[in-house]
Amino acid sequence: MPTILGQNQYGKAENRVVKITRDGDTHHIKDLNVSVALSGDMEEVHYSGSNANVLPTDTTKNTVYAFAKEYGIESAEQFGIHLARHFVTSQEPIHRARIRIEEYAWERIATSDGNSKFIGADEVKHSFVRQGQETRTTEITYDGTSWQVISGLKDLVVMNSTNSEFWGYVKDKYTTLKEAYDRILATQVAAQWRYNWTSDEERMPNWEKSYAQARKHMLQAFAETYSLSLQQTLYQMGSRIINSRSEIDEIRFSLPNKHHFLVDLEPFGLKNDNEVYFAADRPYGLIEATVLRDGVEPRIPVDMTNL
Incomplete structure (x- = not known):
């Protein structure tokens, strides 16, 4: 052929x-x-x-x-x-x-x-x-x-040891997960953000400052969000960057949920009051989404984020 x-x-x-x-x-x-x-x-x-x-x-x-x-x-x-x-x-x-x-x-x-x-x-x-x-x-x-500049980071591991819950989700006959009202929230952030600069070199962003500020706002949003889901935290992180940095129009996240499960210490006559956890590396929930400035079309390829 x-x-x-x-x-x-x-x-x-x-x-x-x-x-x-x-x-x-x-x-x-x-x-x-x-x-x-x-x-x-x-x-x-x-x-x-x-x-x-x-x-x-x-x-x-x-x-x-x-x-x-x-x-x-x-x-x-x-x-x-x-x-x-x-x-x-x-x-x-x-x-x-x-x-x-x-x-x-x-x-x-x-x-x-x-x-x-x-x-x-x-x-x-x-x-x-x-x-x-x-x-x-x-x-x-x-x-x-014209130019397209997409910057970001990967392998940024963050954790909140409290101020995170997960409950009210759909349950069926295969659901065994217990609702959590005080849990560890941890993830390994992979993020790419797209700059709206395309040609005017006189208006080129200060790349070093922009990266540092985007990272700062991302971390602040993670730390300051009382999280009811990792999706909510993701959206807050992206919104904080978009609202704080006028040179950025779009940000894509890939956030694996680094699960921490309470260890059952009752067989040893001990009470585990949210103190001892088992850190499971796999399988893991994977939360991915793009946050955009209102009116902007998405242009970051979905396959850019590789964990």
Whole structure:
């Protein structure tokens, strides 16, 4: 049967680049995992094997490292914008570039007395520890005319040890779950938010501030919501970000419910007054939803969130 070529792209995935900025004795780290995907006039390489329009993936890798030196890494978003613009504007066959970036955060190692430096020494200025398992993410897409920037985070584990209930749900003959009026609520947040910036570079958001503020509002909403369901908490987290950050129009969450079940201590003659729990890693409830600014159409792909 005759066939035709459908959607396609190519590039170099997971280029690990670490940029050290030395400000005298004080160093700053940007640690990124950068994936490049390019598309355009690529029919012939698939049909006949002609590489006439193909920029080697090795070249895209080299570009990532060269740009880290040439432009520095002010933020994951800004770095991705530099790369996407370069590939689309420098290579005529390339019509669209997608740059996906994960950023791994580092923090300075504190001294035992809590000060910012050792006695008469400068080691702390270039000593760091990775911050937990949380990873910052961004995806930049450029088609030569407009931009789409979707940023977020994954593996952010949060917990409320009280102020959470779950009751009044549908019950049938297979329901065994007991209603809870004081429970642990914990989840591992994966979130992506879409910026409404598309072209005017003079109005480009401050990416570092925007990320920090979105994360702050997300955590504050989680902590401050008296939750009757994880869905309610999700909506409050998204609403807080949308209402607080005018540059963000849409946010998608994937929240696995990290269940904590009270352990039955009665066989041991002990009363468990909401003190001892069994943390179950699977199976888990998975709550997913998108929160949008009113009047905005959803554009974040459903399959972007990968736990």
